[in-house]
Amino acid sequence: MAVIIGKDIIKRYNKVVLGPCSFTVEQGKTLAVLGPSGSGKSTLFKACAHLLEIEGELEIKDLKRCVVVFDEPNCLNTLNVFDNIALGMKKEGYLQEEIDHRVHEIADKVGLHDQLLKRPDELSSGQRQRCALARALVRDFDVLLMDEPFSNLDVLLRREMLNMLKQMQKEKGFTCLYVTHDPQDPKLFSDQVMILKEGKIEMLATVEECQAHPSSAFVEALFA
Numbered sequence: 001m002a003v004i005i006g007k008d009i010i011k012r013y014n015k016v017v018l019g020p021c022s023f024t025v026e027q028g029k030t031l032a033v034l035g036p037s038g039s040g041k042s043t044l045f046k047a048c049a050h051l052l053e054i055e056g057e058l059e060i061k062d063l064k065r066c067v068v069v070f071d072e073p074n075c076l077n078t079l080n081v082f083d084n085i086a087l088g089m090k091k092e093g094y095l096q097e098e099i100d101h102r103v104h105e106i107a108d109k110v111g112l113h114d115q116l117l118k119r120p121d122e123l124s125s126g127q128r129q130r131c132a133l134a135r136a137l138v139r140d141f142d143v144l145l146m147d148e149p150f151s152n153l154d155v156l157l158r159r160e161m162l163n164m165l166k167q168m169q170k171e172k173g174f175t176c177l178y179v180t181h182d183p184q185d186p187k188l189f190s191d192q193v194m195i196l197k198e199g200k201i202e203m204l205a206t207v208e209e210c211q212a213h214p215s216s217a218f219v220e221a222l223f224a
Contacts, residue, residue: 001026001027002024002025002026002027002061003025003026003027003060003061003142003143003175004023004024004025004031004048004059004060004061004143004175004177005024005057005058005059005060005061006021006022006023006024006047006048006056006057006058007022007056007057007058008020008021008022008055008056008057009021009022009044009047009054009055009056009057009058010054010055010056011040011043011047011052011054011055012055016199017040017043017199018040018043018044018047018054018196018199019040019054019055019056019199019200020056021040021044021056021199021200021201022201023194023201023204025175025176025177025192026175026191027173027175028169028173028174028175029175029176029191029192030169030175030176030177030178030189030190030191030192031176031177031178031190031191031192031193031194032178032179032180032185032186032189032190032192032193032194033045033177033178033179033180033193033194033196034180034181034182034183034185034186034193034194034195034196034222035181035195035196035197035202036181036197037181038198039196039197039198039199040196040198040199040200041147041179041180041181041196042071042147042148042179043199044179044196045145045147045177045179046147048060048145048177049068049145060143065140065141065142065143066141066142066143066144066145067088067136067137067139067141067143067144067145068136068145068146069132069133069136069144069145069146069147069149070132070147071147071148071149071151073120073125073128073129073131073132074132075120075128075131075132075135076120077119077120077121078119079119079120080116080117080118080119081107081112081115081116081117081118081119081120081123081131082103082107082116082117084120084131084135085103085106085107085112085116085131085134085135085138086099086103086138087135088135088136088138088139089102089103089138089139092139102138103116103134103138104116106134106137106138107134109134109137109164109168110130110131110133110134110137110161110164111130111157111160112127112130112131112134115127124152125152126152126153126154126157128152129149129150129151129152129153130153130161132149133146133149133161137168141174142174142175143174143175143176143177144174144175144176144177144178145176145177145178146176146177146178146179147178147179148179148180148181149161149178150162150180150185151181155184158182158185159188162185162188162189163188163189165189166188166189176189183222183223186207187207190206190207191206192204192205192206193205193206193207193210195210195218195219195222197218202215202216202218202219203215203216203219207223210222210223211223
């Protein structure tokens with residue numbers, strides 16, 4: 001069953017910056033959106049997160065159970081890391097015992113178990129990104145949207161986080177769309193990759209298909 005459905009999506013400012021763009025993401029699957037700066041990746045992400053008005057059709061089923069991770073962590077310095085991670089759970093009325101259990105569990109998975117009493121301004125930029133990721137993953141959700149969530153992580157930690165997400169998806173069955181500029185990311189965590197160039201879909205396929213049968217020299221160069 002398709003959970004995220006985009007049909008003939010177009011976004012215009014003074015000119016068309018995205019589209020027309022059509023795609024679907026099946027339940028429990030991951031679509032990575034890949035492309036250089038200015039290709040329309042973040043515009044597509046904002047459209048999926050309902051932060052932009054667009055032409056065309058975009059539907060995310062069961063939107064109430066959708067969580068979003070932005071490229072900027074937006075952690076609250078008035079709260080420690082534990083309370084930043086627990087923020088959404090508290091607003092949704094989870095019991096304190098469940099909050100304690102889940103926060104410690106996800107903090108361990110993202111490597112922040114020894115940072116829970118610190119404030120975000122005492123963390124590195126990569127740690128703040130992981131705090132924001134944990135804040136999303138700790139809750140119950142069906143759809144995960146992410147915009148460059150690992151831009152401040154080194155290669156090894158980036159790989160670790162992608163493998164963690166892949167394992168969580170196997171366990172929980174959530175659907176995911178995420179934006180990245182790094183062609184290595186979809187190799188670790190995606191079922192399909194949408195390659196954007198100047199607002200248009202250059203190719204939409206599996207990583208293996210993009211490597212074996214690239215639609216253009218641009219796609220071939222990305223995976224060289």
